[in-house]
Every structure is written in C-alpha cells, then in structure tokens.
Amino acid sequence: MVVSQMHKLINFRQIRKERKEISALLERLTSTIWLEELSAATDSFAIDNAIGVGKMGMMYQGNLPNGQLLAVKRLLNSQLFKRQFLSEATILCKYRHKNIVPLFGFCIEGNDRLLAYPYMSNGRLSKWLHPLKSEVVRLKWPQRANIALGIARGLSWLHDLHTVHFNICSQSILLDENFEPKISNFGEAKFMNPNIEDDLGIMFKVNDGKTKKDVYDFGSVLFELITGETYNELTRSCTRTNICGDPSNFYNAIDKSLTGEGFENEVCALLKIACECVKPLPDQRPTMLEVYNNISNVKKGRHGYSDDFDALRGSSEIVSSNSTNEIIEL
Structure with missing residues (x-):
C-alpha cells in the first residue's frame, strides 16, 4: 500500500515537472x-x-x-x-x-x-481506401505501391534521425496533387536515445526498440492498401494463431479491383512484406530501411515472388474482406 502510494507520488511529480518544462519550452x-x-x-x-x-x-x-x-x-x-x-x-x-x-x-x-x-489537394489516404458509395474513383495498384514506397521512405528517414512517429495510420498520411504521400500528425512523436543536449531531446526520449511500433503500424497500412482493411480488422474475427505467418491466409481479402490488371505478383510480394511487419514480437520485424529496400526491389522487378500468386490463390482460406462499416474522413 505504502509502495503504491510512493509510486503515485513520484509519477505525479514527474508529470508536474514535465508540464513545467513544456510550458517553459513553449515560451521560448x-x-x-x-x-x-x-x-x-x-x-x-x-x-x-x-x-x-x-x-x-x-x-x-x-x-x-x-x-x-x-x-x-x-x-x-x-x-x-x-x-x-x-x-x-x-x-x-x-x-x-x-x-x-x-x-x-x-x-x-x-x-x-x-x-x-x-494544403494537400488529395486529402487523407483513408478517404481513397474507404470511399463513400457515391465515390467511384479508386486508387490503381501502381499508385498504391508508390504510396507504400513513399511512406516507407519517410519512416526510414525519420528512424535514421532517431525519431519515432507512434501514430502511423491511413488517416495520418496525406496525398499531394501527384499522390505523393506525406506523413503527418506528429503530436505523439518522440526521439530515440538522442545525443541531444537540449531539454526537448531529454524530455521526449524513448528506447530504440520502439521503432518497431512504427514498423507494425506501417504493415497495417500496407494491408489496408492491399485489402481495404487494417491488419487488426482482418484478424479480429479469426481464432487461429500466428495468422500473419502465411500470406495465403489473406488472398480472399485482396481488393478485387487489384486483380486481373497484371500486377498480381507485385501485390503478392507486398503482401508478404506486410506479414513480416506485423510479426507478434518486435525483434522478428524488419527495420523500416529493410522494408523500404524490399519494396523498392519489388517495384524494380527484383524479387523472388514471380510464381507465388497462383500458389497463394490455391491455398487461400480464413480471411475475407466483407466489412460494411462506413468510414468518415475527419
């Protein structure tokens, strides 16, 4: 009881100290x-x-x-x-x-x-992945692949500068007039073990392992680009464990507008990358630099998935995309 009260008192003092430091920084x-x-x-x-x-x-x-x-x-x-x-x-x-x-x-x-x-004329990525019934315009696969590559490039660059975003989702991605993605909503971002002498670096410090939170969130966005649903939405009703271990589990969930256009092998390759990003243990996930390089190689045709789409289609089961929830852009 006494120990618990001591912890609460210490936390309260830390919060109060942080608030004072933030106020002082804002004044500067x-x-x-x-x-x-x-x-x-x-x-x-x-x-x-x-x-x-x-x-x-x-x-x-x-x-x-x-x-x-x-x-x-x-x-x-x-x-x-x-x-x-x-x-x-x-x-x-x-x-x-x-x-x-x-x-x-x-x-x-x-x-x-x-x-x-x-102002970003094409708005949030979520608007394009979840259009209203009256909106018939959809993103083609080359646009989706370029958006995935751009987000991966931006996150890899941030991590190299010891910064974690902590809030990657389709609503935090803006699209300019050329559909180039722009990562936004940095309100929860933090620095990783920075060698920075100023107060801001000390206040917002977090350990290096937290970059894998961004990797997981990116994987979820990649699933959304491929299926129209986040990883959590896809697996919510599934009782099977380690579903991300087999990309064939998600074949039936692939957005039907992406099939029959000649990009099946590329879709399959990015689906495998998405599965790697959402591994249950952070240490099992790749870095964002590895993810960026893998997507870049897929787009250049340098990947080992050329014959995998038919195999993936033949063994597909479990997950299908049938969500009817309307998503309103904020």
Whole structure:
C-alpha cells in the first residue's frame, strides 16, 4: 500500500515537472506566422472553411493573398495539448523530406495555438481506401505501391534521425496533387536515445526498440492498401494463431479491383512484406530501411515472388474482406 502510494507520488511529480518544462519550452518559441494572417486566410475561421476535426482541434482551409492554399489546425484546448503542439512544431520545423508534411508556420498568441501546412489537394489516404458509395474513383495498384514506397521512405528517414512517429495510420498520411504521400500528425512523436543536449531531446526520449511500433503500424497500412482493411480488422474475427505467418491466409481479402490488371505478383510480394511487419514480437520485424529496400526491389522487378500468386490463390482460406462499416474522413 505504502509502495503504491510512493509510486503515485513520484509519477505525479514527474508529470508536474514535465508540464513545467513544456510550458517553459513553449515560451521560448517565437511564432512564424501571425494569428491575424491565419484569421484573414480562413475568413475568421468560418465554419464553411472547416475541412476536418480531430482530437486536437479543428482544421480549416485557408487562402493567403499570394494564392498559397493552407490547411490550418487550431487547437481546441491549448492547455491539454501543449506537448503535442510542441512536438509537432519542433519536429516539423527541424526536418524537411519529400514524404514528410511540410510545416508552413505556427502561431502562439494568447491562448491560441495554431499550425499551418500547405494544403494537400488529395486529402487523407483513408478517404481513397474507404470511399463513400457515391465515390467511384479508386486508387490503381501502381499508385498504391508508390504510396507504400513513399511512406516507407519517410519512416526510414525519420528512424535514421532517431525519431519515432507512434501514430502511423491511413488517416495520418496525406496525398499531394501527384499522390505523393506525406506523413503527418506528429503530436505523439518522440526521439530515440538522442545525443541531444537540449531539454526537448531529454524530455521526449524513448528506447530504440520502439521503432518497431512504427514498423507494425506501417504493415497495417500496407494491408489496408492491399485489402481495404487494417491488419487488426482482418484478424479480429479469426481464432487461429500466428495468422500473419502465411500470406495465403489473406488472398480472399485482396481488393478485387487489384486483380486481373497484371500486377498480381507485385501485390503478392507486398503482401508478404506486410506479414513480416506485423510479426507478434518486435525483434522478428524488419527495420523500416529493410522494408523500404524490399519494396523498392519489388517495384524494380527484383524479387523472388514471380510464381507465388497462383500458389497463394490455391491455398487461400480464413480471411475475407466483407466489412460494411462506413468510414468518415475527419
């Protein structure tokens, strides 16, 4: 009883200390874009310009006088999401990569906390994988494979810089006008054992093994690109253990729009890679660099799966994609 109370007291003090440090770091940040500019760009955050809502706040479409289109995230509760705002503003100001969503600017003014990004015209990946009944446009396989490669490239680059995303899913992937994927939603991201002297590196430190959480989440997105469902959705009703050990278990779940187009062997190869990513033990999973190289080799035709699709089809069982849940874009 006494030990439990001591642990609670220590945790409370650690949380309070972290909150003070986060507040101090926020005070050191200087806005890179003014609230007045973002208010004008969004018509005073008019509801007609709202394009989404998430746990952190509202997202608005904005238009600067020079014609630049923006997506502006306005936090609903600046006190509750201090850490997430600090993490996203710091990481996106620090890093630039073709598969990481660029940060146009951020604003800290009074109680307002805002993040502004270039507007991504094709929206979230989840919208394309789960279209409404009235939407008949679907992603072709070459686009899906390129999206998988881009996400893997971005994550591999982040891990090389000792950063873990911790929230990879189809809703955190944005698509530009060329369907190039951009990893977004860095509110939960952390640094891995960084050799960084500043307070931010110390506060958000996490051990190296946590990169395999991103690998698992990427595998789930890869399943979604191939079947339309995440790995957890595919296996939720299955009682068999180690289902990821045999890719043939997922043949019946492959999106029917992907068959008969001449890409069957490539689909099969990426299905095998997805199975490797969701292995139950983190040490069994590949690194994101290995995943990126494997997908790159598949796209270049250098893989050993050329005759596997017929075998996979012949031994398929268990899992099929028949979800009827409607997914609404946030």
